[in-house]
Amino acid sequence: MRKTGITLLTAFFGGAVAIGGYKLVESNNTDKMGIEDKQKVYFASNPMNVSSAGDVDFVQAAAAVTPAVVHIQTTYEGKGRDAGGGDPFEDMFRDFFGSPRNAQRPPAMASGSGVIVTDDGYIVTNNHVVEDATKIEVILPDNRSFQAKVIGRDPNTDLALIKVAGTKLPVVKLGNSDNVQVGEWVLAVGYPLTLNTTVTAGIVSAKGRAIGILGQDESEGRNFDRNQPRVNSAIESFIQTDAAINRGNSGGALVNTRGELIGINAAIASQTGYYAGYGFAIPVNLAKKIMDDFIKYGAVRRGFVGVTFQELNSSRAKELGVNEISGLYVNTVVEGGGAAAAGIKKGDVITKVDGARIMGSSDLQERVARLRPGDKVQLTYVRDGKERTVSVTLKGEDEVKIAGGSGRSAEELYNRLGASFSPLPSAQKQRYNISSGVVITEVRRGGVFAENGIEKGTIITSINGKAVGKPDDIDAALSSSRNNMIRLNGISPDGSRIMMTFPVTN
Structure with missing residues (x-):
C-alpha cells in the first residue's frame, strides 16, 4: 500500500514538473508561436464543452463563440471608398461591407466584423474591411474598445490580420475546413446592419465555390514585386452557406456546432446588396496559413505551380479533343516554374492534387495557396490517355519568368x-x-x-x-x-x- 502511494506521489510530482516546465517554455516562446500553437496553449487551459456536430442545439456553440466575435469600426480621413471604376463586383463588396454610398465626404465611416484567434489580441477579418482605413476601432461584445493596427493584408484572399493591445481575451477555436461536409449545420456570427452581435443558423450548401469577386487591382499593400508576373493570384474556394448574413457580417465567424471556426464570412450573392440566400466564407485552413505568414514573415509567401489552365466539362473537352470531362486543361506552362521542371506540358489534364480529385480550379488553387515556395505538391495528370503523378516544387513569384519578355504595345x-x-x-x-x-x-x-x-x-x-x-x-x-x-x-x-x-x- 505504501509502495503504491509513493508511486502515485512520484507520478503526480513528475506531472507537476512537466506542466511547470511547459509553462516556463510557453512564457518564453509565445511571441514566436504561430496562431495554431497559441490556440493549443489557450485551449489547454480553457477547454470547450459544446455539443457534437450532429446536435441541432446551437446554444452551447453560440455561447462559446459570440464573446470573441468583434465589431470593427473604420474611419477614412480624406479618402473616399467609392472608387469602383464600373466593376460590378466592387459594388457587391461595398454593399456587403456596409460602407456608405457617398464616401467622398471625409471622414468616411464603415463597419464590419472580426474574430479573435489568440488571447493576446490577434484578430482575423476581411481585407476589404480594413483596407485604406486610417483608424480601426475594435469593440468587444462586453463593450471594451481597442485601437487596432494592421499586421498584414492580402487582397488575393480577402484576408487581413489586425492586432489590439489586449490580454486574456476570449478566443474562437480554429477548426478544420477540410472536414466540413455539405449539409452540415453551421452558425454565422457577426454585426449585420449595425446590429449588435447576431447569430444565424444554416447549412453548408457547397464547397470550393469560385464566384469571381476577388479582383486583382494594383492596390497598395499587396506584397508583391511589381516587376514580376503574378500567375493565378486571386484565390477563391469559398464555403457556401444559407445562414443569413448581411452588410456588416464581413470578417465575421462561420462556425460548426462544436463552436469551431471553419470560415471567415466574406461575401453574399445578391442583386440588392441584402441577403438573398447565398453567403460565402473563406476556409479557415487557408486563413491559418495567411495569418502565420503575416506573423512570421510580415507578408504572404505564395508558391506557384507555374501553369495557366481552363476547367473542363463535357462540351469543352469535346472542343479541345480530350477524353477527360473534369480536371484542368493546361493552356501554358510558365518558363522556370515548378510544373515545367516536373515535365508537365501544354495539353496535359491535371486531375488530382495530393491524391484528391480536381473538379474545378478552386480545388487546386486553395490547396496550393496553403503552401509556400519550396514546398512540394503531388499532381496527377493525363497525357495521351496515360495517367502520371509527379512531385512539383512550388516556386516564388521572383523565380518564374513569362516567355516572350515584356514591353509589348x-x-x-x-x-x-x-x-x-x-x-x-x-x-x-x-x-x-x-x-x-x-x-x-x-x-x-x-x-x-x-x-x-x-x-x-x-x-x-x-x-x-x-x-x-x-x-x-x-x-x-x-x-x-x-x-x-x-x-x-x-x-x-x-x-x-x-x-x-x-x-x-x-
Missing part, C-alpha cells in the same frame, strides 16, 4: 487576343446589373482567347482592373498590363461570372 496585345468586340446593349447591362461591358463577337483560332477557352458571346466587364465599355477602352486597359499578364473579369455565355489571369506569349 497595347496594339500588339490586342491583336494577340484574337477576338472582336462590340459595345454591350443596354438590355444586357440591365439583365446582369452591370454598368459597363463589351461582348465578344468573334474568337479567332490561335489567339489567346481561343487558347484559354473564352467563347464568343462572353461579356468582358474589366481588363486589368479597368472597366471596359467600348472597344477603344480595351487598348487603354491593355496598356496597364505588366509582364504581358492580362487579368479579366466578365460573364460567360451561360451567365456565370468568370475571372481569369493569363500570359500573352509569342
